[in-house]
Amino acid sequence: MAMIENIMTWHPADVFSNNPIAHKDCALVILNQPLELKPSFYAKIWKNSICRVAADGGANRVYNINTSHEGDDLTLDLVIGDLDSISAEVTKYWKDxxxxxxxxxxxxxxxxxxxxxxxxxxKPKPLNIVAIGGLGGRVDQGLSMLHHLYLFQKDYTSGKMFLLSSEGVTFLLKSGRHRIKAKETFQGIGLGKHVGIIPMKEPSIITTKGLEWDVTDWPTEFGGQISTSNHVQEEWVTIETTKDVLFTIDLKFLPQESG
Structure with missing residues (x-):
């Protein structure tokens, strides 16, 4: 008898949703990269998390938002690291x-x-973790973050890992079938139309449904052909992959209505 294959479901926009479905219990790791979006955007993410940890100089970045006086202060539960990046002023601020x-x-x-x-x-597991500022800065730093994503996401038993930058959301699709809700907007913030499916670790064969340029049993590898700058067509995108691949989708910001 044929076995019914499992499919992993993703809700990447839950990170900044008002009523998250899949990210109801998530933790934040704030990395040492500029937080370039509006404080209200980060406040939403903070509200959806049960734990907020700054990795060394990430504490400086949250401090900068709090002292901009553009919104309510963002809290931290812990600052951890070798502490070679956090400033003395910021150390005192958080200790106080x-x-x-x-x-x-x-x-x-x-x-x-x-x-x-x-x-x-x-914290109890499974627990999704969102790393903020994961793909900014130098190329080697960005590659290091992607390397860490592979290290952490050995499977999904501990939860899902997400890299959130000012441009988009990135996560790892393990070999198998995945269903991604790729069209969602919450109060002017949503997922964009540009996606990439990138085989960083090893060649893979992918099949997609719901994109402008869908493929079937399509070999993909660095130095060969890779799917970048594809476009979302359907609300749900389905991807089947023989090996682990990165999935990335950009963010979309709609103009806020006045008055």
Whole structure:
């Protein structure tokens, strides 16, 4: 008898939803990259999380938003890392607010890894984790974040990992079938139309449904053909892949109505 294959369902817009479905329990890791979007956008993400951990200099970035006086203060539960990036002024700011600052000098793990390991050790699993600022800055730093995504997402038993930048959301599709809700908007913030399906680790064969340029049993690899700048056509996009691939979709910001 043929076995019914499981399909993994994704709701990437839940990160900034008013009523999240899949991200009702999620944790935040704030990385040391500029937080370039409106404070109200980050406030939404903060509200949808049960734990917020700054990886070293990420504490500087949250401090900058809080002292911009453009909205309510964003809170932190912990600052962790080798603490070579957080400034003395910011250290005092968070200590005065009662936030624990943990020095971890382990040179074999990055501040990002230290933050994720803390969340996994202290919070019940499965728990989705959203890393904010994951793909900004230097090329080597961006590649390091993608490398970490592969390291952390061995399977989905601990939860799903997301990289959220000022441009889009990126996550890892393990080999198998995936169903992604690719059209959603909440109060002027939504998912855009541009997507990429990128085989960073090894060649894969993919089949897609719901994109402008769908493919069937399509080989994809670096140095060969890869699917970038494809367009969302349907509300739900289905992807079947023989190996792990990155899925990335951009953000869309609608003009806010006045008055």
């Amino acid at each position: 607010k009662g936030v624990k600052i943990t020095h971890d000098s382990d040179q074999y793990s990055t501040d990002y890894m230290k933050a994720v390991n803390y969340i996994w050790s202290e």
